[in-house]
Amino acid sequence: DGPAPRIAVLGTGYLGATHAVAMAQLGMEVVGVDTDLHKVEMLTAGKVPFHEPGLPELLTEQLATGRLRFTTDVAEAVAWADVHFVCVGTPQSKTSHAADLRFVEAATAAIARNLTHDALVVGKSTVPVGTGARLRALLAAEAPSGLRAELVWNPEFLREGKAVDDTLHPDRIVLGGASREAEALLRRVYAGPIAEGSPVVVCDLPTAELVKVSANAFLATKISFINAISGVCEAAGADVAVLADALGHDVRIGRQFLDAGLGFGGGCLPKDIRALMHRANELGAYPASALLQQVDEINMGQRSRVIDLAVEACGGSVLNRRIGVLGAAFKPHTDDVRDSPALNVAAALHLRGAQVTVYDPEAGDTARSSFPTLGYATGVDEAVEGADVVLVLTEWDEFVHADPVHLATLAGHASVIDARGKLDVARWQDAGWTFRGLGRAAA
Numbered sequence: 001d002g003p004a005p006r007i008a009v010l011g012t013g014y015l016g017a018t019h020a021v022a023m024a025q026l027g028m029e030v031v032g033v034d035t036d037l038h039k040v041e042m043l044t045a046g047k048v049p050f051h052e053p054g055l056p057e058l059l060t061e062q063l064a065t066g067r068l069r070f071t072t073d074v075a076e077a078v079a080w081a082d083v084h085f086v087c088v089g090t091p092q093s094k095t096s097h098a099a100d101l102r103f104v105e106a107a108t109a110a111i112a113r114n115l116t117h118d119a120l121v122v123g124k125s126t127v128p129v130g131t132g133a134r135l136r137a138l139l140a141a142e143a144p145s146g147l148r149a150e151l152v153w154n155p156e157f158l159r160e161g162k163a164v165d166d167t168l169h170p171d172r173i174v175l176g177g178a179s180r181e182a183e184a185l186l187r188r189v190y191a192g193p194i195a196e197g198s199p200v201v202v203c204d205l206p207t208a209e210l211v212k213v214s215a216n217a218f219l220a221t222k223i224s225f226i227n228a229i230s231g232v233c234e235a236a237g238a239d240v241a242v243l244a245d246a247l248g249h250d251v252r253i254g255r256q257f258l259d260a261g262l263g264f265g266g267g268c269l270p271k272d273i274r275a276l277m278h279r280a281n282e283l284g285a286y287p288a289s290a291l292l293q294q295v296d297e298i299n300m301g302q303r304s305r306v307i308d309l310a311v312e313a314c315g316g317s318v319l320n321r322r323i324g325v326l327g328a329a330f331k332p333h334t335d336d337v338r339d340s341p342a343l344n345v346a347a348a349l350h351l352r353g354a355q356v357t358v359y360d361p362e363a364g365d366t367a368r369s370s371f372p373t374l375g376y377a378t379g380v381d382e383a384v385e386g387a388d389v390v391l392v393l394t395e396w397d398e399f400v401h402a403d404p405v406h407l408a409t410l411a412g413h414a415s416v417i418d419a420r421g422k423l424d425v426a427r428w429q430d431a432g433w434t435f436r437g438l439g440r441a442a443a
């Protein structure tokens, strides 16, 4: 079998940093490459630049083995490695719904130009279908003559907050467009997870690219489905949480991703469905595009719905009213506020003249740097003190298990709006709160 392949990971964001650490954990020698010196210095010092449970410990452990290092020197890393993982970001473009591919293209070109021997380039970033084919052409054009660089797509499905486990124990390993040799090499790279049961799906390049965005589109659709039904529940006096549990007993449906509420946000789902919408349109696949347009609209509509509830709770205007916002992260167990529904709602209420005080157990700092004009509290009590309305926008345990009796002493006869459907309604009402939730009849 020869020595274990040497791994370069280009891009050390959520995806790349986790992937680099996981590859080292699987026993390979790994170099993580980033153009951002600050990130490289932090990671080299054993510090993870974002909040991800379990990752700092594993990073420290793997740095200590000597198998893992980080650098800004792409030429050295590319010359050294056999397998090059492209893990850079594909943000939504500033001018349209399309994905901005400039980082993926730059990383691929950097690999091509610095090759000193034949190598395997493995795309992991989430890209529009058809990107791999273009990158193959780019590799062929930029690689030194006589050298062969094969390109394979191997999408990553990790969730924030569960990134380490998702990377080491993936639900599936998709290998798109691999030659027999490339497939064998990647089966060696992933020998650990494969031995532990992760299935391998071997397919062509466009299928691999599409698996990833389709998975995210399906998850987003599931959330928007239950949110659309939650509107029917509200109007008809039904309870969406009970309904979701009942639906979930059907194994064909499944209970996961049926939590109605403020909808999805984060660095992936919103941008990925918009990019797929855009790409489907380009390809003339209009039904897919129309479906995803609805998914996006329903999702954004939930944010408006919560803003409306807050206005209503304040008697028609939030001007100069005090609003306590519990939650800033786009979901619990992360400090990520990219496209966070919670901060979106908080900022909209601030714009309407409310005095908004936000508290989040982990995302306070990231929130403050993106939305410096909002007020920030250092704890639940401080956010709730004197509030006319309290909004629960991210379902952190700390909020779900907060004591409504104690909080009522801080906020008087306030309203609470449970935008994630996780509070115990009776407990809050018994403590004197006017309770409003999404997807259940008004109290």
Ligand code: UDX
Pocket: 156, 157, 158, 159, 160, 161, 216, 219, 223, 256, 257, 258, 259, 260, 261, 262, 263, 264, 265, 266, 267, 268, 269, 330, 331
């Ligand atoms: C997602 C995918 O799950 C992952 O496979 C992919 O690789 C990247 O995108 P992530 O962005 O980390 O992962 O978050 P996820 O846990 O999927 O949650 C996304 C959003 O959906 C959050 O804002 C969450 O609050 C919301 N959500 C989730 C709901 O509103 N209801 C649900 O039932 C589930």
